[in-house]
Amino acid sequence: MRNLFDFILKNTHVFLFVALEIICMLFIYQSSSYRQWVINASSKEISGPFLEARATYKEYIHLKKINENLQDQNRTLISQVYNHQLHPSIEEKYTDSLQNTIFEYLKANVIENTTHLQNNYLILDKGSKDSIAADMGVISPFGIVGIVKDVSSNFSIVLSLLHNDFSISAKIVKKEVAGILVWDGVNHSKAKLKNISSVENIRIGDTVVVQHSLIFPENYPIGIVSKIDKQARGGYFVLDVFLFEKLDRVNKVWVVKNNYIGQLNELKEKVKNE
Amino acid sequence: MNKIIYGLTFLLLLLCQILLANNISLWGMITPMVYIMFILVLPFHMSKSLVVLLGFAMGISVDLFTGVLGQHAAASVLIAFLRMPMIRIISTQIKFEEHLRPILWDMQFSWYFQYALYLTLIHHVVFFFLDAMSFQNFFLVFGIALLNVTATLLLIFIFQIIFYKASKRY
Numbered sequence: 337m338r339n340l341f342d343f344i345l346k347n348t349h350v351f352l353f354v355a356l357e358i359i360c361m362l363f364i365y366q367s368s369s370y371r372q373w374v375i376n377a378s379s380k381e382i383s384g385p386f387l388e389a390r391a392t393y394k395e396y397i398h399l400k401k402i403n404e405n406l407q408d409q410n411r412t413l414i415s416q417v418y419n420h421q422l423h424p425s426i427e428e429k430y431t432d433s434l435q436n437t438i439f440e441y442l443k444a445n446v447i448e449n450t451t452h453l454q455n456n457y458l459i460l461d462k463g464s465k466d467s468i469a470a471d472m473g474v475i476s477p478f479g480i481v482g483i484v485k486d487v488s489s490n491f492s493i494v495l496s497l498l499h500n501d502f503s504i505s506a507k508i509v510k511k512e513v514a515g516i517l518v519w520d521g522v523n524h525s526k527a528k529l530k531n532i533s534s535v536e537n538i539r540i541g542d543t544v545v546v547q548h549s550l551i552f553p554e555n556y557p558i559g560i561v562s563k564i565d566k567q568a569r570g571g572y573f574v575l576d577v578f579l580f581e582k583l584d585r586v587n588k589v590w591v592v593k594n595n596y597i598g599q600l601n602e603l604k605e606k607v608k609n610e
Numbered sequence: 611m612n613k614i615i616y617g618l619t620f621l622l623l624l625l626c627q628i629l630l631a632n633n634i635s636l637w638g639m640i641t642p643m644v645y646i647m648f649i650l651v652l653p654f655h656m657s658k659s660l661v662v663l664l665g666f667a668m669g670i671s672v673d674l675f676t677g678v679l680g681q682h683a684a685a686s687v688l689i690a691f692l693r694m695p696m697i698r699i700i701s702t703q704i705k706f707e708e709h710l711r712p713i714l715w716d717m718q719f720s721w722y723f724q725y726a727l728y729l730t731l732i733h734h735v736v737f738f739f740l741d742a743m744s745f746q747n748f749f750l751v752f753g754i755a756l757l758n759v760t761a762t763l764l765l766i767f768i769f770q771i772i773f774y775k776a777s778k779r780y
Contacts, residue, residue: 349658353691356666360687363680364740383628383674390629448675451638452754454742457677493677500742521747524638584638 380459380491387447388461395445395587402587409477439553441590442466444474449496451524451584456496460589463487473551473592479558479581480504481589483551492591498524498583505547506558506577511537514547517558517577525579526562532573535564544577550594616652620668623648628675631765639754642761643682645672646733647769649690650726653711658694665690678741685737689729700724709777714770716777726766727759734759 344351380387395402444466448459462468464487474481474494482494482502495502498519506529507514515529529544542561546552563576594600627645634641649665669683676682697712700721710716712725738755739745 349662349691352659352662353687356662356687357684360666360669360680360684364678364684379674379679386628387675390633394633448632448677450632450641450676451635452641452758453738454747454751455678459677521742522750584635 377486377488377493381488384491391447440593444589444591446587454521455500456498458494458496460492463490463492465489468492468591474589476581476586476589506544507547509543509545524583527577529575529577535573620648624671627672640757640761642765644765647766662690681740685733689733711777713774730759730762
C-alpha cells in the first residue's frame with residue numbers, strides 16, 4: 337500500500353497529464369453536443385471584450401479598404417434598383433409582396449476569424465440580446481459566410497463556410513443545374529459544388545447562387561465556376577467554385593433572420609408526428 | 611520575484627497571441643502560435659506537475675478566444691508533459707549548471723534549436739490533427755502544420771533574441 341502511495345506521489349505529473357488530456361478530449365469530442373456549445377458560447381463573454389477592442393483597432397486600420405467595399409456594394413445595389421425600376425421582370429411583378437419580409441437582416445461585426453484550420457469558426461459581436469439565434473445564416477456584402485452555431489447574450493459563434501460540416505444547396509444562375517456546396521479543406525478561396533447531374537451547358541465563369549433555403553435568401557451570390565471536372569464520379573460531376581467573399585478578410589456581416597422559421601418548424605414537427 | 615516574472619511572461623505572451631498573432635493570416639494558411647514559448651522558457655527545476663498545470667492554463671486561455679475549447683489546451687498539455695523527457699533526450703553533452711535556464715542565450719544554438727523545433731513540431735502536428743479529426747487530407751494538414759512550425763519558430767527566436775539575455779552566475 338505504501339509503495340502504491342509512493343508511486344502515485346512520485347508520478348503526480350503523469351496522472352495530472354492524463355487527467356488534463358482527458359478533460360481536453362471531452363471538451364473537443366463533445367463539441368457537437370448542445371451543452372458543450374453553451375459552454376463554448378458563454379466562455380466568449382469573458383474573452384469577447386478583448387476581441388471587440390482588437391476588432392475596433394483593426395477596423396480603423398482597414399478603413400480605406402472597408403470604404404472601397406462599401407462603394408462597390410452601393411454601386412451594385414444602385415444598378416440593381418434602377419434596372420429593376422426600368423425592367424421589372426414578370427416574376428417579380430406578380431410575386432406576393434409578403435415575400436419581401438421573409439428575411440430580416442441584422443448587422444454584426446466579425447471579431448475573430450480563422451481560415452487555416454480544417455474546421456473554422458467566426459465570432460460575431462452580437463448575440464441573443466440582438467435577437468440572433470442558432471441556425472441563422474450569415475452573409476457578407478459579397479457572398480455567404482456561414483451559419484450561426486450558438487449564441488451567448490452578447491456574442492455568437494458561427495460555423496464558417498470553411499468547415500468540414502458546412503453544406504448548403506446551390507445552383508447555377510439561369511441554368512437548371514443544382515448541387516451541394518461544400519468545402520474540401522484545401523484552399524480558403526475555393527469551394528466544391530458536388531452532385532451536379534450534367535456539365536453540358538455549364539461554362540467557366542458562371543455564377544453560383546443559393547438555391548431555395550430557409551436560412552439564406554434565395555439567389556444570393558456565392559461565387560463563380562472556376563474549374564469543371566469532366567470526369568463523372570458515380571454519375572455526378574464536381575465543380576470548383578471561386579468564392580466572391582474573401583473569407584480571410586471578412587469584417588462586416590449580416591445575420592439573416594427568417595421571420596417564418598417558427599411556423600415552418602412547427603409544420604415540420606406536425607408532419608413528423610403524423 | 612521569479613514568480614512575478616513568469617506571471618508577466620504568461621500575460622504578455624497571451625496578449626501577444628490573441629491581439630497580434632491570431633490576427634496574422636498569411637495566405638490564409640499561417641497563424642503562428644507563439645504562446646507555446648511560455649512552456650519552453652519555464653526553468654529546468656520547476657516541478658513537473660506545475661509545468662503541466664501551467665501548460666493547461668495557457669492552452670485553455672488561448673482557447674477562450676477561438677472557436678472550440680480544448681484544442682490548444684490538449685496540445686499544450688502534451689508538450690508541457692514531454693518537455694522534460696525531450697530535454698533529457700537532447701542534452702547529451704551539456705552540463706546543467708544551477709543558474710542556467712532553457713533560453714537561447716544560455717544554451718548552445720543547436721541545443722535550443724532542437725529543443726524548440728521538436729516541441730513546436732509535436733504541438734502543431736497534434737493541434738492541426740485534433741482540428742481536422744481525420745487523416746483524409748493528411749498531407750495537406752501536415753504541410754500546413756509544417757508551415758506554421760516555421761512561422762512559430764521564427765517568432766520564438768525573434769522573441770528570444772530581443773527579450774532575453776544570458777543568465778548571470780550567482
